[in-house]
Structures are given as C-alpha cells and as structure tokens.
Amino acid sequence: MxxxxxxxxxxxxxxxxxxxxxxxxxxxxxxxxEAKPYNIVYIMTDDHTAQMMSCYDQRYIETPNLDRIAADGVRFTNSFVANSLSGPSRACMITGKHSHANGFTDNTTCVFDGSQQTMPKLLQQAGYQTAIVGKWHLESLPTGFDYWEILPGQGDYYNPRFITMQNDTVAEKGYLTNLITDKSIDWMENQRDKDKPFCLFIHHKAIHRNWLPELKYLSLYEDKTFSMPDNFYDDYEGRPAAAAQEMSIWKDMDIMYDTKMYRKDLKSPLKGAYEAYVGRLTPEERAQYDAFYAPIIEEFYKKNPQGRDLAEWKYQRYMRDYAKVVKSLDDNVGRVLDYLEAQGLLDNTLVVYTSDQGFYMGEHGWFDKRFMYEESMRTPLVMRLPKDFQTRGDIPQMVQNIDYAPTFLDLAGAPIPDDIQGVSLLPLLRGEKPADWRKSLYYHFYEYPAEHMVKRHYGVRTERYKLIHFYNDIDEWELYDLQEDPTEMHNLYGQPGYEQVTEDLRAELKKLQAQYQDPIEEKLQAEKAQKK
Incomplete structure (x- = not known):
C-alpha cells in the first residue's frame, strides 16, 4: 500500500x-x-476603435490593461463586424447570425425577437449561468439570462439609470463605466452559483458619443496635440455615397453636444440633449465640470475659429474627450482582471475584449461608423485564454462577430446548431491553421434614411480587395485594392484592368449571399425588371 x-x-x-x-x-x-468547464467573461464596449488601443496602434494613447489581455493571450489582427451599428451588432453577436437572419437590421425600426434561439439560452441548456450588465440596446427585455441589469436605451454617463429584472428603473450615483464594473464584480462575487460555470457579458456604454469623461480625468490629455489623419480633408472624388454622409467632424459635429462649448444664450440643434446629460450631475459635480470647461469655452468664443481652423479645433477636442473616456474603461478592465486573478478564476476563464464596431477618428474627416470602410468594419478583438491553451500572439485569419456565439458554445462543450452562420474560433485558439478557413467576409448595412445619412449597402471583403454596392436611392459600386490603397481613397470600379477582379468579387459576393440566404441582390434585380 x-x-x-x-x-x-x-x-x-x-x-x-x-x-x-x-x-x-x-x-x-x-x-x-481536468474536465472543469471554462468560464467566459465577455467585455464589450461601444464604438471603441483599434486606433485607440495601444496594442494595435501606438500613435495616440496607452491602454495598459487592455494590452494585458493581448500580452497574456491573443490579438486578432483581422477582426470585423457584419453590420457596423450598435443594436444590429449586438444581435449578430448574441445569435451568431447576420442581421437579415436574426431580424434586427437597424436601430430605428427593429425590436429584437427575444423568443428566438440565442447563444446565452444554449449556454444555459449546457449548465451555464448567464448574466449581462450594462448596455443592451435591443429594445426588448433580455431573455436567456439568469441575471440582467441593463441601461435604458443608450444610457447616461453621469449618475445613470438601470433597468432591473423587476422592470424597475433605478437611478444610481456615480460614473457609468465604474458602476457597470461594480455590478459585474458583485454578481461574480455574491450572486452567482459558484458550483456552476458562468458566462458574464459586461457591456459598456463607453466610448459612445458624446464622450463625457469621468470627472477626475477632465484635465487628462489637455496638453496633447493629436496627429491628424492624412485623409482628414478627403474630397470623396469618385465616391458619391461617401460624399452624401452627415458625419463630418467639420460640418456635423455639434459645438455644444459634442465639444461641450455650452452657452445659454446660443442655439444648437442638440443643446437640449446636452443639457439633459450634464444636468444629471450633482451641484458639486457640476461646479467641478463647469470650472474645467469655462476657460476653454471663453477662449473658443473669443477666437471664434472658422473654416479649417474650426475643423481642426473640433478634431482635437473630440480626440481628447474620446481618449479620456477610454482611460476610465481601461481602468475598469484592469479591475475585472485583478478580481478574476485574486479569486483564482483567471486560469479557467476565457476573457474576451472587443467593441460592437470600429469608429472613425478623423479618417475621411469623420466620426461615427456605419460604412463598410475599414475603420468601422474592423473592430479590436483580444482574448486571454484559459491556462491550458498555449496559443499566444497574433491570429491573422479573418473573423467576424457572428463567430463569437459558436466559439463560446464550442468552448462550453455545447452543440452548435446548424443554423448558426458564424464559425467557432476554437481551432485558432488552439493554435491550429485550418486550410479551409474563410477567404471572404459579408457585410450589410440597412439604416437609411437615418442619423448620419449613410446609404444602404452590402459587400464582400477578401484579404486584398473590397467590393461594395450602395443601393436604395442610389446605385453605385465601389472597388478597393486594400494592399495598394489601405485608406480606401481610390474607387477602382469600372476602371480598365480590373474587369477580372470585379467579376471574381461579384461571384464571391453572390456565393456569400446564397450561403447566408440574404436575398437582397435578387430583390434589387426584380425591382429593376419591374421598372423596365
């Protein structure tokens, strides 16, 4: 013995x-x-772009806690969304399906059908506890979660309201990014069944417009001058859809709502909305807020910049406020990582950080997203893997937000239904290099006419090329060689020498539309035939 x-x-x-x-x-x-199920912590922000995350781009700011995830795990270098808009992107993520298949195509007309199959429901069936805290933005109340506490609509940065599972709307004191983290940690510590694996969705409002900073960071980055993109003054030659948008920093960024240059005696289209946001501050907080902005406001109206001076002044204020909001977000990602480590959960947990889409930081002269162009279709994606996954570094394969649902199900050992359109990333996380990995991505944006007036469009992206069709009240095609023209300034559609490339891309586009059962091109052809 x-x-x-x-x-x-x-x-x-x-x-x-x-x-x-x-x-x-x-x-x-x-x-x-050895068979202990993995936990999943999925952290998603709103409108956080890879340009403003230092493990992707070191030109602007440092994000040490976000970078920790990449340093201890993997960084996806070709991560994209299927529809660059908040609600639709969330619906794609939670169902693993493109917008036409999950029914939530845009923010203005849709309500998410909570009775449909979703990844959280499938995880529950596999024995997982599921929870979501923060931004939901799908109009209906969450289903498939053992616990939820969500924001009404976009939510408020200052002293925000939350909707509870009792359908009560409760006001909280504090800065929203901190509160979402507080509630998420509290659920992990005090409310979950610790004998079960869990999947927690931490959904931040940050870094959404209008970029209201945590008060302690009001002065941060004020001494920094951000470099401007080379195509800030894009003239949109050969790209009529790009010319028709209303998301220009120069022309469309509101002087009070967006840059905080508030004066009671002046008018501004979004003045009332801005007053409501900052009106949530307590008198003491408002005094601190006003003390910071008062000298900037006085100097701005005294100098009264015009033309390009105004455009560049707006750009600097935008970049500074955006960077300040990222700072609080990065702090709170650090808090989550520290908690998981302190509780001995980190080694058995997949930690995912991503955004619902990318964002323009002055490229083409813009803010916002929506277009299929790189800055908004591309999104950051980093993952800290459980201890027994040895993969580290960059993953270059093209992935999309419809892939998260099958990945989490695969990690949980749950079956992946055949109607899920994404593919599991687990082979990539194991260090495999599948020879049959996808060679192209499908994209479709629907919300028009609406805010920012970006035309409806769909398209295909391959490793080198991108083909886009703008439709509805316009019929325009765009073709880009991403290798030679990474900033997408030169539309090659119809130019001599690109006939075969265009034909190949049209064939790939049709193949993807058939694969995902999106009937849009057939519908447009039928409409054309009727008009004849």
Missing amino acids: KNLNLPASLLCSLSGTAVVLPLLSSCSAQKKA
Missing part, C-alpha cells in the same frame, strides 16, 4: 491489483478536475 502516497497522476497509470480500488476515486477526481 506504499504506492498510495504517490501522486494521483502516477497512481492512475499503475495496474497493480493491490491499489486498484483506492485509486478509483483519485483517478475520477483528477478527470473531473
């Missing part, structure tokens, strides 16, 4: 009859420990 003092891993390999019975429990316990 001396063998009983050996490690269980060694004893499990012994075959002596004298130790068989005592070893059965040790072997069983070891296998059970």
